Each structure stands twice: as structure tokens, then as C-alpha cells.
Amino acid sequence: MTTTVPTADQLAEVSRLAQRVREQLDTVLSGLDDAVDATLATVLAEGHLLLEDVPGVGKTTLARALGRALDATVGRIQFTPDLLPSDVTGVSVFRGDEHRFEFRAGPVFANIVVADEINRASPKTQAALLESMQERSVTVDGETRALPAPFLVVATQNPIDMEGTYPLPEAQRDRFMTRIAVGYPTSRDEVAMLDAHDGHDPLNDVRAVASAADLTRAIGIVRGIYAAPAVKQYLVDVVRATRETADLRLGASPRSSLQLLAAAKARAAMAGRDHVLPDDVKSLAVPVLAHRVIPSAQARAAGRTAEVVIQDVLSRVAVPAARAPEPLARG
Amino acid sequence: MSAARWRLAATPLAAVAAGLGVTGLSGLVTFGAWLAPLAAIMIATTTVIVLTRLATARPFIPTLAGGIAAAWLLMVAYVPADDGGIRWLPGPGTPAAVATIAREAVAYAEATVAPATVTPELAGAIAAGALALMLAVDAVAVGAGLAATSGFILLIPWLPALTLERKVPTLALAGTIAAWLGVVALSRRSERGAWRARAREGAAPAPAGIAALAIALTLVVGLGAAPLAIGGPGWGQMPRIALPASLGGSSRLDLEIDLRDSLTTRSAEPVLAYTSTDGRLDVLRAYSFGTFDGTRWDRDPEGDTVAANGVLWPEALASASLSDPGTVQISIGNLSETRVPVPSAPRSLAAGVEWRYDASTDEVLVDRAEGTRGLSYTVRKATGYTTEEQLRASDALIEAGGDDAVPARYLDLNERMDIDAIRAIAVAQTDGAADRFEMALRLQEYLRGPRFVYDTEVAPNGDDAVSTFLEDRRGYCVQFATTMVVMARTLGIPARMAVGFLGGVQDGERYVVRGRDAHAWPELYFPGHGWVRFEPTPAVQTGARPVYATPEVSVPQNPLVDEPNPRSTVLPQQQAPTTAPAPAPVAAASDSGWSPWLLTLIPVLLLSVAGAVWAGRRARRGAxxxxxxxxxxxxxxxxxxxxxxxxxxxxxxxxxxxxxxxxxxxxxxxxxxxxxxxxxxxxxxxxxxxxxxxxxxxxxxxxxxxxxxxxxxxxxxxx
Structure with a gap:
């Protein structure tokens, strides 16, 4: 893994890519800047995205628009209770004429997998997807097949209308780098949406503006973003604070620290910066951490959601001012 | 372009406050056209400062820019090029030219009496002082934000007026205070809040240090530069009384003249005012004293008086041309005398009351219970009556016994005086003098010289006050006048002492004479011409000599001016040509004080400024x-x-x-x-x-x- 700090040109490439994708998403979804930013950060940080909100706010549209904007293969799975793992991963079928089994790849073999209403499928099927997300490979009939790179799962989930659903357990949610609540649009954005949908599906207007290769290269650049010890310390302070606060029954895991840093690097790169700021950490703490923690009974009784508790933690953790290692060459 | 708005507003206000300070000099100099270029330079400098403030947020850079602009403008306005044209750029000769101007300004200020007519040199000195003051106020009030502290600096030009004159142009002072309060208010508005928070957290050493330095600077400038800016060491002593003046209540001249008494009363009460077609009068004469017993003067006995017929000094002025008479209108206030003060060489007097003229004493008597109080009268006088030629011409009459026309008492010398010693000095001082005029001139210059010091305190000992004075060499006008009278008599010149007032201070079109303008001077007799005033009392009190009694080499008692000064024609009374050989210049006396002063002051100022800059930078750098x-x-x-x-x-x-x-x-x-x-x-x-x-x-x-x-x-x- 490279440790060289990206050059300004490379940073510009990342931020241009992010900007192009953002423009495409904006043609479909207006007023979702925060969600779009977090989405892009997740994409660039090789994370998976969980869109969770009430039906009809554009979760699926966002996922599909993202798939179209990136010139990549898109697999779409509509999760239903009777969906089988093989429907996700693919299945080996016997070719009688050739006397052999042939693997029919499932929709998971794509750069971007849109998993609609993931909580409607049975845990078994969910597990198949979540395993492939973690391993980035699929094992069928004893044969392991690598998934294409980049590989991004955008799952949507409906938090209400829970009857007959199988909500993702916390351990599974941890696999998603970010969970984004899309939220209702503002009045003006909603009018703009009506205009955009007037007579045609705006999704058809979305053009592919970045290839899979572009995305892979950008992901590589993002990995090289510098995180100063002070920033890492701050990030760890925040994560540890979630474990110590009385408002949370379960705090954020060490994996969440890794993912938060990765996402923060992506956000820094999108801003054309070669280093992470505490602001990146702050801005991504809720999307990255909130779905991994479980509020305590008191907090829930007080109406304090995980998001509120995370914000509260952020407002208490000091931003370290100490200078990190003295640079080698400083005029 | 976000230079502090309050600074932009405060800059012209501070300039106005400083500029009005010039009016604080109203008691010392006469105002006139010279104010216009000064105002123009101040406005231009202020404009430069404001424009610089628009361009930069640095606090002191604008003041510096203003200083550079002011220096250049001052040079253009007041330092002519060597060929007499305008000096646009400083050259190698500029410092010398500036030094010359400074010397001339100081010499002139020393030689003249308040209120002085402003010469170009004096105007330059005043302008430099005013600009320096303005820049100092700007730096302290606006640059450093110490608006309140700047009040100390603003006070400087008012100090002479407040402490010596006790009369200031109230409106101008109010305007200064108002402008200053405006600056304070502007700065206070912005100081509150943010800076308070800062100070609370102990981050305020910089303002504190700057404040201390500013106060130190103010003291240095106030104590050192103010007299310099005003024009020289002479000014501070100027507005003193020349003769026992008023006795409280209604003012009267103290006619119990004893040389052993110190001068204590200094009345700023106006006693009379006049308008004159001839400008400021030298003196207004009221009494004659002819008899001196060694310590005390006695009035002349009343001689034959003539009833008011409108003609004064009839015989003496008979020969004079009266084609160019001057008119003086005099209004006496709270001054109750038996003799009417009249200008020299009076011809006729028109008053609404009965008056008589005593030809032997040249006094004008008024027969009223209240004396001269409230009297208004008009005097027509001969202009330029006494000239050097006429005085020299009287020598022929002296030979013919012309002195017999005056009473013998004007040659009396009391035995209590050491006549021989006094005569020895007189003879030595007039050695080689060609005629009576020259003798008189040399006696005058001897007493005006730097050996004699004007001092209102005298030692009250002995029966021979003149000898005491010739040894102590300290005294006020009575000592000077008496000594000249006695010395003249030892040389056989009839002499007497006259008492009256100096010409006073201009106030608009009028001249105002105050109690402290009371004065005594010697009059020497010149046959065929009459009694002629000389002025042995130093310039510090009396200003310039009478025109006819001005030696060709001007101001010999000032060692700083050691050559004839072509520019000194600005001395209005020095225009009379004279062919008299110069009296022996007195030995070089010690420096009159301003140059060592300047030499110490400039480094102190520079050090203070450097210290302020250093402290400011250090405070900020520390932070x-x-x-x-x-x-x-x-x-x-x-x-x-x-x-x-x-x-x-x-x-x-x-x-x-x-x-x-x-x-x-x-x-x-x-x-x-x-x-x-x-x-x-x-x-x-x-x-x-x-x-x-x-x-x-x-x-x-x-x-x-x-x-x-x-x-x-x-x-x-x-x-």
C-alpha cells in the first residue's frame, strides 16, 4: 500500500471526478448534498453504503443514479422474503450438451450492486450478500470467484413497516461503511423534483462520467491521503468516547475507526486536500458511526437517537492542537 | 479595503483637535495670512493619512506616510531653494537651510515681544511644531488607539495660553476638546468587547507598554518641545509685568518706584485698548520721573501747564514734518490715573473732558475725580518723528548749550551713588562714540546685552541700587531704565525716566494693554528734537528696540546670529537705515539654550519611538x-x-x-x-x-x- 502523499494533480483528479459524479446525481436528486457527499466519500473509500429511510425519498433513485453515473456494471437485487442466496450469488447449471456445469453469475457480480430493501430477505440470503461484501469474493460449489473491482454495495432499508422483515443485526450493519438517512426534501427541492420528473424519468438523463478504472485509480489516490497523528488521535478519541458514554449500550468498533478514517481520507481528497482534517472526521462521524452503536435504554427513553448521541460526543471531544511529527524539510 | 472605519473617522478629528491648538498661540503671535499655508499642509497631510489608512490596516504606517508628506510639504512651503525659488526636492544643502531657518526663527522669537508678527521663519517653525503635534496625536490616538492619552499631547499648545495668558480663545479650545472627545468616543466604541476580552486574558502587555511609552513621550515633548515649537526660550518669560502695576481694585500704576522692590504683581486685567493707524504702538507714556536718590524715584514737580488747546509737545515737534499724522483712538478701562497715557510724538488730543498739558514733564493731566477711568480720546501723532539723522543733527545744538533748555535736575546725581564707578563703566562702554546718539545707543546695547538678565526678583540691599544692579546684573525694567538714566547723566546727557505701558496685544482690530504691560523706560534729551526714548530692558520683556535706536547689526546679544541677516528685514522696526558704527559687540555669551536642548531632545524622541516600536513588535511577536x-x-x-x-x-x-x-x-x-x-x-x-x-x-x-x-x-x- 502506497504511503506517498498524493500530488496536487492526483488530488485534482479525485476532486474533479467527485464533482462530475455529484453533478450527475444532482440532476436526479436535489437538495441531498450531504447524502451525496457521504455517498461519494463511501464510494471513494471502498466502503458499502446503507441507505435507510422511509419509502419514497429517493434511496433507490440515488443508488441507481450512482450506478449510471459510474460507467460500471450494475447489478440490482430486489430483496424479497423468498429470495435465495443463489439468486444473489449465482448458480451452477448443468449443460447437458457439454456435459459440464456452467456457473451463471448472480447480480452480485457487478461493480455496483443495488440491494433494494435488504431487510425483506431472509437472514440466510442477507448473509450471502454480506459475506460477499466482506470477502469481495463468492464461493459457489466449492469454487471461489473474485468479485469485480471496484465493488460497491448500495443497500436500501426501510425502517418502518417492519412486519415480515428481518432487520439487519448490529453485527451485520457494521459491514456497511456508512448509513445515510436521505430525509425529506425541502419544499423547494420537492418542487424541483416534480419539475425534473415532469414527463420523463430523469434517471435516463444521467450520463456515465467515470469509468471503473477512473474509480479504481481514485480509490488508490485516496488511500495515500495523509492523516496526521493529531487527527488519528482525535478520531480514536471520538470512537472511544462512544464506548464510554452512558448513552450508548454498544459503542463503535475498532473496525469503525478504520472505516471512519478511510471515509475521512476520501472526503479530504474530494476537497483537494492531501491531508485529513478533524472537520472530515466530524462531518462523517454520524454516517459512519451512528448505525453501529446501540443507544442505551435511558437514552432511548429520553428520545436520544444514536445520531444525537454521536453529535453530543463530538461536541465534547477536544480537537488536539499538538503538532504532529516535525516535518523533515521545513524552510 | 476594510481599514478600520473608526480610524478613518478619527483621523481628521484628531487633526482638527491638533490644528486648533495653533489658536492656543494667539497670545504669542499675531494671526494672519501665514495660517493659510499651514492649514493647507495640515489638510494635505490628513488626506495622505486617511488615504493610507484606506489602503492598509497597519496602525502606524499611515502616520509615517503623513510624516513624510508633511516633511516634504513643509520643505516646499518654508525652505526656499538656494536661488530663492521653491525647493521641490531635498538636496545636500537642505539641512543647512533648515538649520538657518530654525536659528532665525529662534532669534526672532527671542528678539520680539508678544504678540509677534509672524515672519516666514517663525511660521515655518510653528508649522513644523503643529505638524509634529498632529502626527503625534494621530499616532497615539488613532494608531495606538490611545485616544484619551492623546489629550496630554493636545494640551501642549494650550499650555502657554492657559498658564501665562489665562485667556484662551474659548471656542477654539472647546472645539479641540470636542474633537478629542469625538476621537475618544470613536475609539471607545470599538474598544469595548473584543479588546476587553483580550485584556482579561492577560494578553494586553502591548497596549500597556505603548501607553507607558506614550506618556513618557508626552512628557518629553511637553517639557522639551513646546517652547521650541513656540519659538524659543524667550517666550516663556514674556508676559510679565514691567512695573508695579495695579493695586487691586481699580488699576493704578504704582508710582512709588523703589529699585529695591521686587516685581510681584502681574495683572492680566486689561487697562486700556486702542486702535491705531500706525499698527502697534511702542509705548503709551503717562508719567515723568526726574529725581533719583539712589534707590527711589520721585515724580517731577508739576510745572506750568497750558490749558487744553489741542497741541502737545509744541516746541519739540515744531520742526517735524506732520504731513503724515497717525491717529490713535484710546479707550481706558479700569485704570485710574491722573495722567493720560499718550503715544510717543503726540500732536493733538481730543477728549470729551478738560485736560492740561505740562510742557516741562510732557505729561497730560486730566482733572477728574475718577482720573482717566473710562476715558476715551483720540490722539494724533507724528509718524516717524524721531530719526537717526535728526538725533545726530542735535549735536551742533549741544555745543551751543542746547541742554540748558531743560531743568538742571535732569543731570542731578545723588551722592549716595558711587558716581565715579558708574561713570567709569559708562565711559568705557561709550568709548569712541562720535556723538550723543551713539553714546545712548551703546548704553542701551550694553544693558540689553547678554550680561544682564531680566528678573523680577531683585536683592533689596544698599543705598546705591544702580551700583548693585551693575554688579548683580539682574533686574526688571525699572533697574534697566534707571541705570541707563544714571549712566547718561554721568556722561552729561540730560535724562529722565518715563512710566507708562507697552503697546499690548492685538485682539482683532484693537490692541489690548493689560496691567502687566506697565513699563518704565529712559528718555534722553536731544536739543532741538526733544526727549527720546531708549529701550535698555531686554527684548524678552520689551521686544524690539525703537526704530531709531536699532544698531545696524541686529540683535547683537544673540550669539546665534553672527552675521547681518538679509531676512531680518521682516523685523518691522528695523527698516530705518543707519550709518552708525555698530556698538562694540558684546563678548560671546553662553548659548541661549536651544541647541543643546535640541541635541538631547532629538535622541530622546528617537529612542522613545524606537522603544515603542520595539515594545509593540515584541509584544506581538511574543504572542x-x-x-x-x-x-x-x-x-x-x-x-x-x-x-x-x-x-x-x-x-x-x-x-x-x-x-x-x-x-x-x-x-x-x-x-x-x-x-x-x-x-x-x-x-x-x-x-x-x-x-x-x-x-x-x-x-x-x-x-x-x-x-x-x-x-x-x-x-x-x-x-
Whole structure:
């Protein structure tokens, strides 16, 4: 893994890519800047995205628009209770004429997998997807097949209308780098949406503006973003604070620290910066951490959601001012 | 372009306050056309300062720019080029030219009497002083933000008026105070809030240090530069009484003249006022004293008086041309005398009351119970009656016994005096004098010389006050006049002492004579011409000599002027040509004081300025060494939730822009630059490239903008 700090040109490439994708998403979804930013950060940080909100706010549209904007293969799975793992991963079928089994790849073999209403499928099927997300490979009939790179799962989930659903357990949610609540649009954005949908599906207007290769290269650049010890310390302070606060029954895991840093690097790169700021950490703490923690009974009784508790933690953790290692060459 | 708005407004206000200070000199100099270029330079300098303030947020750079502009304008206006044209650029000869002007200004100020007609040199000196004052006020009040402290500096030009004259142009003083209060109010508005927070956190050594330095500077300038700016050491002693003046209540001249008495009363009460077609009068004469017993003078006995017929000094002036008479209208206030003060060489007097003329004493008597109080009268006088030629011409008559026309008492010498010793001195001083005029001139110059010091305190011992005075060489006009009278008599010149008033101070079209203008002077007799006034009392009290009694080489008692001065024709009374050989110049006396003064003052000033700059930089540098300290300094200064460690730099910036003091674009840009520097310093792989100077500049820009911001004054979140 490279440790060289990206050059300004490379940073510009990342931020241009992010900007192009953002423009495409904006043609479909207006007023979702925060969600779009977090989405892009997740994409660039090789994370998976969980869109969770009430039906009809554009979760699926966002996922599909993202798939179209990136010139990549898109697999779409509509999760239903009777969906089988093989429907996700693919299945080996016997070719009688050739006397052999042939693997029919499932929709998971794509750069971007849109998993609609993931909580409607049975845990078994969910597990198949979540395993492939973690391993980035699929094992069928004893044969392991690598998934294409980049590989991004955008799952949507409906938090209400829970009857007959199988909500993702916390351990599974941890696999998603970010969970984004899309939220209702503002009045003006909603009018703009009506205009955009007037007579045609705006999704058809979305053009592919970045290839899979572009995305892979950008992901590589993002990995090289510098995180100063002070920033890492701050990030760890925040994560540890979630474990110590009385408002949370379960705090954020060490994996969440890794993912938060990765996402923060992506956000820094999108801003054309070669280093992470505490602001990146702050801005991504809720999307990255909130779905991994479980509020305590008191907090829930007080109406304090995980998001509120995370914000509260952020407002208490000091931003370290100490200078990190003295640079080698400083005029 | 976000230079502090209060500074922009305060700059002209401070300039107005300083400029009005010039009117504080009204008792010392006469106002006239010379004020126009001074005002123009002040306005131009202020404009330069304001424009510079628009362009930079640095506090002292505008003052510096104003100083440079003022220096150049002063040079153009007051320092002519060697060929007499305008000096546009400084050259190698400029310092010498400036020094010459300064010398001439000081010499002139010393030689003249308040209120002085302003010569170009004196105008230059006053302008330089006024501009220096203005710049000092600007630097302290606007640059350093110490508006209240600047009041000390503003007070300087008023000190002579307040302490000596006790009469100031009230409107102008009120205007100065109002302008100063305006500056204070403007600065206070911006000081509240942000800076209070800063001071509370102990980050205020810089203003404190600057304040201390400013006070020190003020003292130095106040004690040292004020007399210099006003025109020389002579001024401070000027407005003193020349003769026992009033006895309280209604004013009267003290006619019990004893040389052993010190002069104690200094009345600023106006006793009379006059308008004159001839400008300021030299003297107004009231009484004659002819008999001296060694310590005391006695009035002349009343001689044959003639009833009022309108003709004064009839015989003496018979020969004079009266084609060019001057008219003096005199109104006497609270002055109750038996003799009417009249100008020299009077011809006729028109008053609404009975009066008589005593030809033997040349006194004008008025027969009223209240004396001269409230009297208004018009005197027609011969202009330029006495000339050197006429005085020299009287020598022929002396040979013919012309002195017999006056009573013998004018040659009496009391035995209690050491006549021989006095005569020896008189003879030595007049050795080689060609005629009576020259003798008189030499006696006058001897007494006006630097050996004799004007002093209102005299030692009351002995029966021979003249000998005492010739040894002590300290005294006031009575001692000087008496000594000249006695010395003249030892040389056989009839002499007497006259008592009256000096010409007073111009006040609009009028001249006002006060109690302290009371004066005594010797009159020597010149056959065929009459009694002629000489002026042995030093210029510090009496100003210039009478025109006819001015030696060709001017101001010999001032060693700083050692050559004939072509520019000194500005001395209005020196125009009379004279062919008399110059009296022996007196031995060089000690420096009159201003140059060693200047030599010490300039380094002190420079050191103070350097110290202030150094202290300011050090204070700021102590606070701003790296981005962290700059950031902490700024957050403390702006009260940007200084204690809130959970804010990232960007969040703090956002808070400052959103909730903090209103900042202009420039300050916002500086804030963004500083924030980036802090972020880079903390989090970037290579640190920041911003220098301490840059950060210092950013902090200054932001803090200046915050100081001027009204919102900054009120939004206190961390309080």
C-alpha cells in the first residue's frame, strides 16, 4: 500500500471526478448534498453504503443514479422474503450438451450492486450478500470467484413497516461503511423534483462520467491521503468516547475507526486536500458511526437517537492542537 | 479595503483637535495670512493619512506616510531653494537651510515681544511644531488607539495660553476638546468587547507598554518641545509685568518706584485698548520721573501747564514734518490715573473732558475725580518723528548749550551713588562714540546685552541700587531704565525716566494693554528734537528696540546670529537705515539654550519611538510565534469561544464569521489564510509555509477589523 502523499494533480483528479459524479446525481436528486457527499466519500473509500429511510425519498433513485453515473456494471437485487442466496450469488447449471456445469453469475457480480430493501430477505440470503461484501469474493460449489473491482454495495432499508422483515443485526450493519438517512426534501427541492420528473424519468438523463478504472485509480489516490497523528488521535478519541458514554449500550468498533478514517481520507481528497482534517472526521462521524452503536435504554427513553448521541460526543471531544511529527524539510 | 472605519473617522478629528491648538498661540503671535499655508499642509497631510489608512490596516504606517508628506510639504512651503525659488526636492544643502531657518526663527522669537508678527521663519517653525503635534496625536490616538492619552499631547499648545495668558480663545479650545472627545468616543466604541476580552486574558502587555511609552513621550515633548515649537526660550518669560502695576481694585500704576522692590504683581486685567493707524504702538507714556536718590524715584514737580488747546509737545515737534499724522483712538478701562497715557510724538488730543498739558514733564493731566477711568480720546501723532539723522543733527545744538533748555535736575546725581564707578563703566562702554546718539545707543546695547538678565526678583540691599544692579546684573525694567538714566547723566546727557505701558496685544482690530504691560523706560534729551526714548530692558520683556535706536547689526546679544541677516528685514522696526558704527559687540555669551536642548531632545524622541516600536513588535511577536499561538491569540482576542477546544479551526472560523464581529473581505481573507496555516501546521504532512510576520499581519488585520466592528463591541459569547 502506497504511503506517498498524493500530488496536487492526483488530488485534482479525485476532486474533479467527485464533482462530475455529484453533478450527475444532482440532476436526479436535489437538495441531498450531504447524502451525496457521504455517498461519494463511501464510494471513494471502498466502503458499502446503507441507505435507510422511509419509502419514497429517493434511496433507490440515488443508488441507481450512482450506478449510471459510474460507467460500471450494475447489478440490482430486489430483496424479497423468498429470495435465495443463489439468486444473489449465482448458480451452477448443468449443460447437458457439454456435459459440464456452467456457473451463471448472480447480480452480485457487478461493480455496483443495488440491494433494494435488504431487510425483506431472509437472514440466510442477507448473509450471502454480506459475506460477499466482506470477502469481495463468492464461493459457489466449492469454487471461489473474485468479485469485480471496484465493488460497491448500495443497500436500501426501510425502517418502518417492519412486519415480515428481518432487520439487519448490529453485527451485520457494521459491514456497511456508512448509513445515510436521505430525509425529506425541502419544499423547494420537492418542487424541483416534480419539475425534473415532469414527463420523463430523469434517471435516463444521467450520463456515465467515470469509468471503473477512473474509480479504481481514485480509490488508490485516496488511500495515500495523509492523516496526521493529531487527527488519528482525535478520531480514536471520538470512537472511544462512544464506548464510554452512558448513552450508548454498544459503542463503535475498532473496525469503525478504520472505516471512519478511510471515509475521512476520501472526503479530504474530494476537497483537494492531501491531508485529513478533524472537520472530515466530524462531518462523517454520524454516517459512519451512528448505525453501529446501540443507544442505551435511558437514552432511548429520553428520545436520544444514536445520531444525537454521536453529535453530543463530538461536541465534547477536544480537537488536539499538538503538532504532529516535525516535518523533515521545513524552510 | 476594510481599514478600520473608526480610524478613518478619527483621523481628521484628531487633526482638527491638533490644528486648533495653533489658536492656543494667539497670545504669542499675531494671526494672519501665514495660517493659510499651514492649514493647507495640515489638510494635505490628513488626506495622505486617511488615504493610507484606506489602503492598509497597519496602525502606524499611515502616520509615517503623513510624516513624510508633511516633511516634504513643509520643505516646499518654508525652505526656499538656494536661488530663492521653491525647493521641490531635498538636496545636500537642505539641512543647512533648515538649520538657518530654525536659528532665525529662534532669534526672532527671542528678539520680539508678544504678540509677534509672524515672519516666514517663525511660521515655518510653528508649522513644523503643529505638524509634529498632529502626527503625534494621530499616532497615539488613532494608531495606538490611545485616544484619551492623546489629550496630554493636545494640551501642549494650550499650555502657554492657559498658564501665562489665562485667556484662551474659548471656542477654539472647546472645539479641540470636542474633537478629542469625538476621537475618544470613536475609539471607545470599538474598544469595548473584543479588546476587553483580550485584556482579561492577560494578553494586553502591548497596549500597556505603548501607553507607558506614550506618556513618557508626552512628557518629553511637553517639557522639551513646546517652547521650541513656540519659538524659543524667550517666550516663556514674556508676559510679565514691567512695573508695579495695579493695586487691586481699580488699576493704578504704582508710582512709588523703589529699585529695591521686587516685581510681584502681574495683572492680566486689561487697562486700556486702542486702535491705531500706525499698527502697534511702542509705548503709551503717562508719567515723568526726574529725581533719583539712589534707590527711589520721585515724580517731577508739576510745572506750568497750558490749558487744553489741542497741541502737545509744541516746541519739540515744531520742526517735524506732520504731513503724515497717525491717529490713535484710546479707550481706558479700569485704570485710574491722573495722567493720560499718550503715544510717543503726540500732536493733538481730543477728549470729551478738560485736560492740561505740562510742557516741562510732557505729561497730560486730566482733572477728574475718577482720573482717566473710562476715558476715551483720540490722539494724533507724528509718524516717524524721531530719526537717526535728526538725533545726530542735535549735536551742533549741544555745543551751543542746547541742554540748558531743560531743568538742571535732569543731570542731578545723588551722592549716595558711587558716581565715579558708574561713570567709569559708562565711559568705557561709550568709548569712541562720535556723538550723543551713539553714546545712548551703546548704553542701551550694553544693558540689553547678554550680561544682564531680566528678573523680577531683585536683592533689596544698599543705598546705591544702580551700583548693585551693575554688579548683580539682574533686574526688571525699572533697574534697566534707571541705570541707563544714571549712566547718561554721568556722561552729561540730560535724562529722565518715563512710566507708562507697552503697546499690548492685538485682539482683532484693537490692541489690548493689560496691567502687566506697565513699563518704565529712559528718555534722553536731544536739543532741538526733544526727549527720546531708549529701550535698555531686554527684548524678552520689551521686544524690539525703537526704530531709531536699532544698531545696524541686529540683535547683537544673540550669539546665534553672527552675521547681518538679509531676512531680518521682516523685523518691522528695523527698516530705518543707519550709518552708525555698530556698538562694540558684546563678548560671546553662553548659548541661549536651544541647541543643546535640541541635541538631547532629538535622541530622546528617537529612542522613545524606537522603544515603542520595539515594545509593540515584541509584544506581538511574543504572542505570535507559530500558528498555534497566533490562533490562540486571535481566538482570545475575538472571544471566539476561546475555551472551546472541541472546535476545529474551520468551525472556529465559521463561528467568527457568523457570530463574531463583523469582518470585511480583507479580514475574512486574512482569517481564512490564518485558519489554513493552522490546519496545515497541525494536520498537513509538510506543515505550513506561513511566516510569523504573515501571521502577525493577518492577526492585525482581523483584530483591527473586529475592533471597528460595532457587532464586535456587543457580541460577547464567552463572557
Amino acid at each position: 505570535i510565534q507559530d500558528p498555534e499561538s497566533a490562533w490562540a491569540f486571535l481566538r482570545r482576542g475575538l472571544g471566539a469561544r476561546a475555551g472551546d477546544e472541541t472546535l476545529t479551526p474551520a468551525e472556529a472560523e465559521q463561528w467568527i464569521v457568523g457570530e463574531g464581529p463583523e469582518l470585511g473581505d480583507e479580514a475574512r481573507a486574512a482569517l481564512a489564510s490564518l485558519r489554513t496555516a493552522v490546519e496545515d501546521h497541525r494536520y498537513a504532512p509538510r506543515g505550513t509555509e506561513a511566516t510569523a510576520e504573515q501571521m502577525s499581519l493577518w492577526v492585525t488585520t482581523i483584530v483591527d477589523a473586529a475592533k471597528e466592528s460595532d457587532r464586535g463591541a456587543r457580541s460577547r459569547v464567552d463572557a
